[in-house]
Amino acid sequence: GAGVSQTPSNKVTEKGKYVELRCDPISGHTALxxxxxxxxxxxxxxxxxxxxxxxxxSGLPNDRFFAVRPEGSVSTLKIQRTERxxxxxxxxxxxxxxxxxxxxxxPGTRLTVL
Amino acid sequence: xQRVTQPEKLLSVFKGAPVELKxxxxxxxxxxLFWYVQYSRQRLQLLLRHISRESIKGFTADLNKGETSFHxxxxxxQEEDSAxxxxxxxxxxxxxxLVFGQGTRxxxxx
Numbered sequence: 112g113a114g115v116s117q118t119p120s121n122k123v124t125e126k127g128k129y130v131e132l133r134c135d136p137i138s139g140h141t142a143l144x145x146x147x148x149x150x151x152x153x154x155x156x157x158x159x160x161x162x163x164x165x166x167x168x169s170g171l172p173n174d175r176f177f178a179v180r181p182e183g184s185v186s187t188l189k190i191q192r193t194e195r196x197x198x199x200x201x202x203x204x205x206x207x208x209x210x211x212x213x214x215x216x217x218p219g220t221r222l223t224v225l
Numbered sequence: 226x227q228r229v230t231q232p233e234k235l236l237s238v239f240k241g242a243p244v245e246l247k248x249x250x251x252x253x254x255x256x257x258l259f260w261y262v263q264y265s266r267q268r269l270q271l272l273l274r275h276i277s278r279e280s281i282k283g284f285t286a287d288l289n290k291g292e293t294s295f296h297x298x299x300x301x302x303q304e305e306d307s308a309x310x311x312x313x314x315x316x317x318x319x320x321x322x323l324v325f326g327q328g329t330r331x332x333x334x335x
Contacts, residue, residue: 114268144322151234153311153325154269167321202269204323211321212257212276216269 113137115217117203123223124193132188132220136205143186144214145178146202154202160186161208193224227252229312231326238302239334246297246329248286248312256314258288258295259323263309272297272310282306302333 116135124130136143141162146154156170163183171177175193180186190197200221204214228251238244250256260272273281275288275295286297295312312326 142321146323146325151327153229153231153313153328154323156322156324159321161321170322209321211315211323212259212274213271214323218268 115203115205115215117201117217117220119220120218121221121223123225125225126193126195128193128224130190130193130222132190132201132222134186134188134203134205134217136184136186136203137215139207140205140215141183141208142206142210142214143180144204144206144211145186145188146204148200148202148219150199157188157201159211190222193222195224198222198224227256227314227316227324229314229324229326231310231312231329233329234327235330235332237332237334240304241301244297244299244302244306244331244333246310246312246331248295248297248326250293250295250312250314252293252314252316254316255290256316258286259313259315260284260286260295260297261311261313261325263311265308269311304333304335307331307333 143160145157148154159167160180175191178188200219202219203217206214230249258275262272263269311328313323
């Protein structure tokens, strides 16, 4: 079946602009995760959804970052007033409920803030 | 605090030589440990987990709770093993997130 998909694959924006990154999880996976991977680093956790609700948003760096999952499937990560330091690859993963040990990753969105 | 440390950013070995990628962790409870791999132009994927005690693509990893280590080993490296390798943990105390190390880029020379 289809894996986790993310769009766009690349996004270039200017400092101060607003961006939205989309994640489409594997069908039937109620758990969804966002991670951020800066250059030369491992992925860092941002937020975890179980169904429609954010069960853990402790990794969001500040209030410019927000994520939604209104129907329990597709999720959108939203970044307001982007800064150059937001440049990174944003990864999405999904899993069956309670199966954080079996996460399937998408290809990522490379965000570049000029 | 949960932390995963991979002390080597780069590791280069010759084909047929043994490989060991180091991973140390800090966690107050009993975490589950994993190795993820990312081949060139591919997405991050699970290589193996300590619970299943299996060998995948010739790789094994043993959890050493005394040394808080989970090193990845392969007795005879192959060129197709060249990739980025990430060690990660999931805590059992309700946290539903992976904590990753910085990663090690493994290059197998012919």
